[in-house]
Amino acid sequence: MTTSEGTVQGRTQIHGTAPRNRAFTIVLLGDGFTAAQQTAFNTACTSFVTALTTTAPYDKIGRAINIWRVNVTSTDSGADDPAGTGGTGMTARTYFDATFGANGIRRLLVCNSLTVLQTAAAQVPEFTVAIVVVNSTVYGGSGGSVGTYSLAGGATEIAIHELGHTAYGLADEYAYYAGGNETGHDSHPAGEPAEPNVTRVTDRSSLKWGWAVAPTTALPTMSNPNCATVDSRPSTVPAGTVGCFEGAHYYHCRAYRPEYKCKMQELGVPFCQVCHQVILARTKAAKNICALTPGRDAVYRYDGSGSSWTRIGGPAGQIYAGAW
Ligand SMILES: [Zn+2]
Structure with missing residues (x-):
């Protein structure tokens, strides 16, 4: 039920080429995957990338986003599923201690958020948001300080919904x-x-x-x-x-x-126009960055692709942080 129940194996970047100091960075971490089940975690992460980058508005801003997976082994497969909230009563010894049944609701899937955030920071220090992929086919997820989702049917839809909570503060x-x-x-x-x-x-x-x-x-x-x-x-x-x-x-x-x-x-339906705009604005804030030349004679904008900078104005005395 603790970090003694597994090991952090390491990180792998699975999407994106944005500069690491400017990207919107998603880190996926596995819980309840044994050492022998790491391929299943890798496959789940690939499915997440495919789903996210084909979902509006992410289909337009994929170049601003880097995605990493952090492989973590657990002693047991699965997650706790307490009988008191309608679960099977199963317990599983896992690194992040994922459990269904938070707040008395079986589908509310939570884990040790502090350990998740510490692990994400140690592996990918510039991370924007951490999402835990839980190796269970019981339906569930949550979107607090870290997002969680299980591998029930429609898992990637749950993941993108929970990302809406955790990364953008959507209700x-x-x-x-x-x-x-x-x-x-x-x-x-x-x-x-x-x-x-x-x-x-x-x-x-x-x-x-x-x-x-x-x-x-x-x-x-x-x-x-x-x-x-x-x-x-x-x-x-x-x-x-x-x-x-x-x-x-x-x-x-x-x-x-x-x-x-x-x-x-x-x-299974698109984001509404309001959520769409919140996601666009807060993701692109990490992408559209501006820089002032040392002589203060021009302002350049980085558009999120390779080494492409575009002159957008100047001279200027000072520029301010935030979306351009
Ligand atoms: Zn909405």
């Missing part, structure tokens, strides 16, 4: 907590959520994604007629319409998501 947009019409989740409590993709505000001028809402779109766009349950009616507006759709952030009512569907709400 869950679904309208329930434990998976259904549970009590205590009828109405979102007071207080505006901090995340960029859920809100309690439906006023056009102060809505945080107001920039994405067409003047002709009604706000709220869809309201839940029965707060005792999740609104499962079909959308009343065309797909891709950005507005305020009631039911989000684990509550049936009084919280809104930007589009009817989004990968932060349901797997």
Whole structure:
């Protein structure tokens, strides 16, 4: 159940050619893979790279991203799956101590985050985000200080959803907590959520994604007629319409998501326009870097490919950090 239950074998870069000091860097670490199962971990990492780089908006910004895998062995295969949360009762001695059943919910898969972050930093010091690939076919994942996902069906979709939490601070947009019409989740409590993709505000001028809402779109766009349950009616507006759709952030009512569907709400669908933009902005911030010549006579921009720098202006006295 500790780092005595395995060894760190080393790191391998599996995607990207961005400069290591400027890249958006994802590190995948394995848990519950025995020494004999490392090929399965490598295969899972390859599947993640393929899925990520073919999912919008990552399909446009893949050159800004480096991805590494860190091979870690565990004594046992799998993860803990406590019987008290509907699991098999299995326990597994693994390096990062992955377990299902966090917060009383079987699908919430967590591990020793501190050990993960320390291992990632030791192997790939410039890492942006660490994701643990857990060798179990039980459905699960989570997106805290580190992301986790298991190898259930649709694993890479879970991984990209959890990456949305861990790397970009995106909220869950679904309208329930434990998976259904549970009590205590009828109405979102007071207080505006901090995340960029859920809100309690439906006023056009102060809505945080107001920039994405067409003047002709009604706000709220869809309201839940029965707060005792999740609104499962079909959308009343065309797909891709950005507005305020009631039911989000684990509550049936009084919280809104930007589009009817989004990968932060349901797997297998694209990110909504708001999540899309957050991912683009925060990933490209690591890519589009500018430099001032020593004589301060020109400003150049690095566009994320090879040694290609483009003069964009100058002379200038000073430049500031951040996306250009
Ligand atoms: Zn979204």
